[in-house]
Amino acid sequence: MEIRTIGILGAGTMGTGIAQVMAQAEIRVHLVDVSDDILARSTKRLRASLQGAVERGKLTPEQAQEAEGLVGWSSRYECLAQADWVIEAVSEDADLKRTVLRRLGETLPGHVPVATNTSTFRIAELGALYGRPERFLGMHFFNPPPAMKLVEVIPSEHTAPEVTQAAVDLCERVGKTPVVVPDIAGFVVNRAFAALVSAAIDVWAQGTEPAAIDQCLELGLGHKMGPLATADLVGLDVMLTILRSLHAQTGHPRFEPHPRFEELVACGKLGRKSGEGFYRYDE
Secondary structure, three states: OOOOEEEEEOOOHHHHHHHHHHHHOOOEEEEEOOOHHHHHHHHHHHHHHHHHHHHOOOOOHHHHHHHHHOEEEEOOHHHHHHOOEEEEOOOOOHHHHHHHHHHHHHHOOOOOOEEEOOOOOOHHHHHHHHOOHHHEEEEEEOOOOOOOOEEEEEEOOOOOHHHHHHHHHHHHHOOOEEEEOOOOOOOOHHHHHHHHHHHHHHHHHOOOOHHHHHHHHHHHHOOOOOHHHHHHHHOHHHHHHHHHHHHHHHOOHHHOOOHHHHHHHHOOOOEHHHOEOOOEOOO
16 A cells, blocks of 8 residues: 555644654645644644754754655645545544544545544444444554654454554554554553553542652652653643543543542643643743
């Protein structure tokens, strides 16, 4: 399966990061979002990320300029029909996923595979919404995509083997490490990590300082970053969505969000991106 052009639906943090990964591997990208404001922020975010890569010595100025030139932004779904492969990277909202996947099914030629970047939803259910489940699977990138090596590749029971192999090949082509994982709620990383974060939140809610919890788990388990600091990096609103989704799908009490955690998010304390979460962040 020859992939020369990638379409990405959703120009938020994840969509923009995945676009950068593809462009740095010399693949042309059509990045689509219905919001002009999100597209404008995506343009600035990509330029800042590429400039940061230059400053860290990861890219030359010429490579950064070439990568930026391979990305085109648009609000038109029709641009995705020009791609050889499409990645859906909209927010982890069930209603939004349903809407965009049905729209993709109506817009794309029948042969074009679609990979969803969902972090929690079952692939078989989303593939049915797309309408061609044999051409549908999960490719779960981690934030920030340019830095994180792992991609969970999640075929459903309906995914054609050649589509799964093409996803694995694409990951390797762009310098990622693909691991094929089962189609269960949360897959591997989020299913395990969400349980760890939830347990850490329970301890925090009983009055323990976040730094003490993270230090214990860093030293005790050999993690480079504790679960609460990692949750701040991911975004506490994103973490809350993951916990709610896993609780709804599995019914397991471990994933039920603690009321104090829900209050924290309701107050706008979303982690690094808002300046405060479990920790406070100065510029």
